[in-house]
Amino acid sequence: MVQSCNGAVVQRTNGAIQMMLSESSLQKIEELKTRYQNPQAVVLAALWMWQDEHGWVSNEGMEYVARLLGISTHHVYGVVTFYTMFNKEPVGTHKLEVCTNVSCMLKNSDKILKHIEDRLQIKVGETTPDKRFTLVEAECLGACGYAPMLQCGDEYYENLDEAKVDRLLDDLK
């Protein structure tokens, strides 16, 4: 890794220089720093940007974010491993997070989970071989009155039944 003229860390891949976070994200991070007493407070936001651009948070990502904010890599590692929403390994294009907590359980979320497992031929925690889908079990997502539900990206899919799940999986293909 080398330091670019504007202070951003860049990486050389096959001779070409590649930014590790987009210019707009780097600008946004500079703006966010003004909102807090110190740059460390931007760590969650910076990790979000990294994950949005790269799909998951690699060791490289943690090192990069640490340098950007002037904090230690082990601190960033501690943060990444504390919060469940950061992917610590690559995930499929669509990460399906099925809530199985109490209100969803009462509305048969286990059937929804089983149905997805059967359709995608994977178990909870796995990714399809074509890397399209990852299936995980989630804790309460704040949609208990609209159970059963799942989250995929920023979208909430609520009041699910098997037909709705089928349509969703077809749409996401």
Next chain:
Amino acid sequence: MEKLILPDIPELHKVDVYEANGGYQMLRKALGMKPEEVTDEMKKSNLRGRGGACFPTGLKWTFMPKVTTKPKYLCINGDESEPGTFKDRQILEDNPHLMIEGALIAAYAMGIGTIYLYVRGEYNKWIVMVQKALDDAYAKGYIGQNILGSGFSTNFYIHRGAGAYICGEESSLMNSIEGERGYPRVKPPFPAQFGLWGCPTTINNVETIANVPVILRLGWEAYSKIGHPKHPGPILVGVSGHVNKPGVYEMPTGVLLTDIIYKYCGGVPADKKIKAIIPGGSSTMILRGENIEGVTMDADGLKAAGSSVGTAGLIVMDEDTDLIRVITRITKFYYHESCGQCTPCREGTGWMFKILKRFENYDATLEDIDLLLDVANNIEGNTICALGDAAAWPVQSMIKRFRDEFEQRCKANGSSTKSVAKEMVHALR
């Protein structure tokens, strides 16, 4: 009752519509009052926090030092991760400006120059909505420098979490804003003395803050007459589980639980009987269905019934519900969410889950009931934050009120294999 927090006005989330309906007039009114007068209104209104602990809001505000050389902060708690709770999201979606106006009034009352709204990471869609509302409020001069020419200035930022129930606990929330792991802090010192970056800080729930402009509009006296006198005001009740019309309902405090279930939510599907309810999110004590007659949704009513209001997330379970599965799932949640700082909580939640798995699998013995209770009793009161208690209460109350369910789940010949739960943690989560 006229709806005050979530009125039926189309497009109210838009700043123009909000203004056309009297929006931001209470901010103007507050800026014309002395800060202490605003806090006094809150105290006299008897508003109590809607984040789970029912703490008197006005009193909390008086803990903030009037004179200090340090900056002061307001954190609005939109972490909303307690299972069964989904009400704050409705405010963020349908009436974000009410919450923003309330926060500005609170900041003025306490002389606060920076507001952070902490929202759980999963709610990104709602973060985008609230950011739009904030941008509009900035553009109109309601937030920022010299608000409406009053000389008062404050900024308002959203801080996005990243998936951790514990970050709803107020000191953990502050650590999360500081860019730390979300570990709760030992108290004292309390946030009003030593909060964000060691500076005076107040933390209030989204719904609590949305009540602030309403109190100024109605006046404390009229507000304090809504619902139950000791816990007054409108309250958002989120109903889930076995009811015909689940959802978030605004009502005065003090409504009968049976009215909530049968009048607001259309009763139980197929007219089944109610076996049990959890009145205020998964941390509150479970009640038997036959004991909810006459119980009301307010602090006193639920205390008398042996539970608490919590977040008013009411979970209804019909006669066919397998309560052992329910308590096992709830306990798995606390085990997963324990931050791991204190031994009783970190180890105890895992042990309770293991023992409950034995009941779930018909592989427990009668002694396991007492063992389970013993573990729960040793968590309660012995931890840094209330997550430990929150994990113990559901288990304790389930054993107290449904011991028969546990007994039926024991192995007939009393020869448990003491099997160990295999799937102890979520894959990838």
